[in-house]
Amino acid sequence: MPNDFNQQIIDEFRANRGRVGGYFEGARLLLLTTTGARTGAPHTTPVGYLPDGxxxxxxxxxxxGSARHPDWFHNLVAHPQVTVESGVFTYEARAVVLTGEERDRLFARAVEADPGWAAYQEKTDRIIPVVALHSVARGGPGNINATSFGEAIKVVHDAFRRELSLIRSELATGTATLGAQLRVNCLTFCQGLHNHHTGEDTVLFPLITERHPGSTPALTRLREEHERIAVLVEELRETLTSTTDPTAVRAEVERLTTELEAHLTYEEEELIPLFDAAS
Incomplete structure (x- = not known):
């Protein structure tokens, strides 16, 4: 039987590219589509997730904390090939149920970030499973949820803005020491930003130069900003590996936020009109 509450979240998630309000506002959420263990029919469920690099x-x-595993878990055990919607990308993934020390370590990391997971475990006798969703390489990051190149730029940029906002919020409300999951969140963000800028430098910007020679000054500036941001990212990485003081990490995140927001805004102002005019 369809779950009306879940369907409302799914509809809102897709309409707002991963953003939802109410109880799940500000949460890391994805849509997980599994294949029914008994029916073979697709089932989509909103689930919280943890970045893992x-x-x-x-x-x-x-x-x-219920006595039974959720239906989506039984489905992916029977059919490990799943579809993930992040709000920005839709991609295929392979589900792996973690066991032993790895499961225990990662569940402890989740509890450190949100004690609610421990409360759920206390309510049930079953060992709550932790599942890794490995993206399946298809020659790219997945299908982007946009209808034009200009829109795609804005969608990706907004995803970086949202993740950085979540990290800043976690730093502001965290404990006196830097938690393991928060470190992972920061490092995952850094790697994603590096990959994005590398793709722009090696693929997107040469394409734009060929089609719009007049854009060269703007692209030169954007490449220079990529280099400055890369320095800030590396300094954040070094801070994450050398201290457990969230104040020090917060200072590096704020420096990166200021530089990155200015960069993203300038890129949108310069590039989106080019793509919109071409379309």
């Missing part, structure tokens, strides 16, 4: 994210089959 590299090509995977983590989801936890808590079912709010």
């Amino acid at each position: 590299g090509d995977r994210v983590l989801v936890i089959a808590s079912a709010a």
